[in-house]
Amino acid sequence: MSAVQIVNGEGSLDRSGLTSLLESCGVEGAGLEYSLIAIMGPQSSGKSTLLNHVFGTSFREMDARSGRSQTTQGIWLAASPKLSDDKTLVLDLEGTDGRERGEDDTNFERQSALFALAVSDVLLINLWHHDVGREHGSGKPLLKTILQENLKLFDSGKKKTLVFVIRDRSLKTPLEALAKTLREDLEKIWNGLSKPENEGRDDGKAWELDGHFDLIFTSLPNYEEKEEEFEAEATLLRSKFKKSNEENYLPSEKSVPGSALSMSMDQIWSTIKENKNLDLPAHRVMVATVRCDQSILELSHDFSENAEVKALEDEASASLLGDYGSRCKGVVETYLSRFDDLVEFFEDSVIASKRLELTEKLGQIMSGATSAQNDFCRMDALSFYGKEVGALDKDKFAERAAKVKSESLEMFDTSVMNVSITDETPKEVEDLRVRLEGEILAIYNARIKDLKSLIMESMKKVLSKALYMPFTNTFEDLPEDTWGTLRSVKTKVMKEQCQSIEEELGGLGLDADNLEGCREELTSFGKERYTSLIEESVKSAPKILKDKFVKSFCYDGKGTPRVWGPKVDVGAINLDAKKEAAKALCLLTVSQIEKEQKELTKVEEALDTLTSSEGSDLSPVFASDSWPGVEKECVLLDPMECRSVWRQMESEVSYTISQAVTAHEAAKQASNRGPPLWTIIAMVLLGWNEIMSVLYNPLLLIFLVLLFVFGRAVWLRIDIGSELEKGFIPALVSISLKITPILIEVCQQFAWQVKEAIEKNAEAGKPKEKVATNATPTSKKDD
Numbered sequence: 001m002s003a004v005q006i007v008n009g010e011g012s013l014d015r016s017g018l019t020s021l022l023e024s025c026g027v028e029g030a031g032l033e034y035s036l037i038a039i040m041g042p043q044s045s046g047k048s049t050l051l052n053h054v055f056g057t058s059f060r061e062m063d064a065r066s067g068r069s070q071t072t073q074g075i076w077l078a079a080s081p082k083l084s085d086d087k088t089l090v091l092d093l094e095g096t097d098g099r100e101r102g103e104d105d106t107n108f109e110r111q112s113a114l115f116a117l118a119v120s121d122v123l124l125i126n127l128w129h130h131d132v133g134r135e136h137g138s139g140k141p142l143l144k145t146i147l148q149e150n151l152k153l154f155d156s157g158k159k160k161t162l163v164f165v166i167r168d169r170s171l172k173t174p175l176e177a178l179a180k181t182l183r184e185d186l187e188k189i190w191n192g193l194s195k196p197e198n199e200g201r202d203d204g205k206a207w208e209l210d211g212h213f214d215l216i217f218t219s220l221p222n223y224e225e226k227e228e229e230f231e232a233e234a235t236l237l238r239s240k241f242k243k244s245n246e247e248n249y250l251p252s253e254k255s256v257p258g259s260a261l262s263m264s265m266d267q268i269w270s271t272i273k274e275n276k277n278l279d280l281p282a283h284r285v286m287v288a289t290v291r292c293d294q295s296i297l298e299l300s301h302d303f304s305e306n307a308e309v310k311a312l313e314d315e316a317s318a319s320l321l322g323d324y325g326s327r328c329k330g331v332v333e334t335y336l337s338r339f340d341d342l343v344e345f346f347e348d349s350v351i352a353s354k355r356l357e358l359t360e361k362l363g364q365i366m367s368g369a370t371s372a373q374n375d376f377c378r379m380d381a382l383s384f385y386g387k388e389v390g391a392l393d394k395d396k397f398a399e400r401a402a403k404v405k406s407e408s409l410e411m412f413d414t415s416v417m418n419v420s421i422t423d424e425t426p427k428e429v430e431d432l433r434v435r436l437e438g439e440i441l442a443i444y445n446a447r448i449k450d451l452k453s454l455i456m457e458s459m460k461k462v463l464s465k466a467l468y469m470p471f472t473n474t475f476e477d478l479p480e481d482t483w484g485t486l487r488s489v490k491t492k493v494m495k496e497q498c499q500s501i502e503e504e505l506g507g508l509g510l511d512a513d514n515l516e517g518c519r520e521e522l523t524s525f526g527k528e529r530y531t532s533l534i535e536e537s538v539k540s541a542p543k544i545l546k547d548k549f550v551k552s553f554c555y556d557g558k559g560t561p562r563v564w565g566p567k568v569d570v571g572a573i574n575l576d577a578k579k580e581a582a583k584a585l586c587l588l589t590v591s592q593i594e595k596e597q598k599e600l601t602k603v604e605e606a607l608d609t610l611t612s613s614e615g616s617d618l619s620p621v622f623a624s625d626s627w628p629g630v631e632k633e634c635v636l637l638d639p640m641e642c643r644s645v646w647r648q649m650e651s652e653v654s655y656t657i658s659q660a661v662t663a664h665e666a667a668k669q670a671s672n673r674g675p676p677l678w679t680i681i682a683m684v685l686l687g688w689n690e691i692m693s694v695l696y697n698p699l700l701l702i703f704l705v706l707l708f709v710f711g712r713a714v715w716l717r718i719d720i721g722s723e724l725e726k727g728f729i730p731a732l733v734s735i736s737l738k739i740t741p742i743l744i745e746v747c748q749q750f751a752w753q754v755k756e757a758i759e760k761n762a763e764a765g766k767p768k769e770k771v772a773t774n775a776t777p778t779s780k781k782d783d
């Protein structure tokens, strides 16, 4: 495997050449199981020769026959064929002190030294035996460069292994002496260097050479003269780079995995070229970050294309899946373990944070499906709440609704936990919970509103019913204490209903203000209701007045229908009836439902004037629209309306009055009717013999007298005069219907009176004839 020039003479790094070499030698996929050895030394000091013999590489060596000129330009990298199992990379650097760059151009030398110190596990320093200890040879400037450049590296926490390979060993000077001289030179150079001010000076030992370097010294014989010996010792040196040789294994633990090595070397070289300090810990973090970011990008792209993920997304958007969370977690875990494999050898701190980033990213890819699932959880919980609360009645409603609410929220919490792929509660879920609580509250309020209005409606019905009958009945009867009765009914009913509010609405958990509002609503409804009942009754004032009038006019004090006989005073009865109607009108004129009106005398007086038949007596109040001394809001009928009602009543009862007057006149005429005088004279002259025979026959006389009394009683009972006022045919029909019961009744009465008279006479010892004559006036009196 040939070597690759990764940095050319001009200082440009070939990233692609570097990457392809790492891939071809297997370091790319070796994780941390590889090592990187670099070599520095003066130009033409046999570096390439040494590397080729120790590692089996094929770096170009100088051909001595063409003169000692520069062979290696820039920085070369090769994989060791002899240590292929250990994945060993070898870095051959351009020789120092070369005449090609000139004496003053040490820039590349310093840059390549820093690069070698930064990337290699072991730095070989190739020195001629005769340069050791010399003040003006090529060794000391090289050592100074190495030690000085190492100070530019931030403390990586690891010592750098420096292996000094002393070439062309001389038997005269043992290695120990050379090593001692070299160490002294190194100490001298190290102590002479100015160290960074802020770091590690506390204990005074922090800047000791051994604290920063592991120094190893070795020597080799002259290659040209003792090639076999050189070969043997080169093989021995190789063994120090074999992992199997645990005790003497030199390469230290890597911090950058092979997969990120090309990127790492590229970044380090760029930093060096920009002449910046190399912060290796930060660099490792940066490399790890870049690598993790790459992995996240690749994995998340792959995840979004994954068929299982797509299927899960489709299912999740259709309905709530019981195993969404576990399935989602399963796929995510697979990708996280792939991530772990990809970034296994990078900085743990970076991996931990990037792992979370990947989890979040995968979660974001699933966010649509997860959101849909969370929303299904919300809808399920809400629907449960709506159903349960909808079935609750007023009894302990608030208490039971609170229980249902906590069950619903618990249901939501459990189901979203099953959906979640992380242990933390996402903000989205918190927001959904807040939304759910808001929706639950809205349902609760709506249900409370429904229940409240149902209860209120029912209470209003009860209140309305409780007011209706007492009010309508009282207005029908219109007793003198109408308003007192109505006030006590109103107060009692309203009090009872208002008291039942707490019992009816108590279960809803309403606050005091709300309950007070309901009480006010019910009170206001009650007021409206009894006000409308009063108004409705007042609307039928003409009928009430007519009824009052008719009741007084057509019936006597005992409720018996009046008989308009000849002696009856129709005018007086009419006036009394009107007074009754006027009294009723007075009760309907002013409302006293809230309080008793004391000053109604003027109203009564004014209404009294309506009863007079003379229009001139009418009170002047009827020309105005208000009653004197009465609050306007209490007026049910103003004077004009009263007059109108009165007129209406008068017109409606006028027929009844005229009927009564007609009947009365007819009765009067009937009572005055008698037989003409000539008929009486003719009867006396023509019936003289019959009269005398009757007078001389006492039995016949008694019979005739009794017959007369009986006939008269029947006549009066039938009241033929009144019947005839209806017309001949109706009178005939009416008499035919009444005659039989009247005959029976008169017979019974007659018999009873005869019996009574006999008993009295028996007691008094009087003659029977006198009893019979006494029966006639009694019968007349009854009729």
Ligand SMILES: Nc1nc2c(ncn2[C@@H]2O[C@H](COP(=O)(O)OP(=O)(O)OP(=O)(O)O)[C@@H](O)[C@H]2O)c(=O)[nH]1
Binding pocket: 042, 043, 044, 045, 046, 047, 048, 049, 050, 060, 061, 062, 063, 064, 065, 069, 070, 071, 072, 073, 094, 095, 096, 167, 168, 221, 222, 223, 224
């Ligand atoms: N005296 C002596 N000469 C050596 C030794 N090893 C190699 N050489 C010779 O030194 C010359 C330079 O050898 P290289 O291996 O090319 O030296 P280099 O350090 O890689 O040269 P540059 O890459 O140009 O810096 C060659 O002619 C080698 O034969 C050695 O151990 N002793």
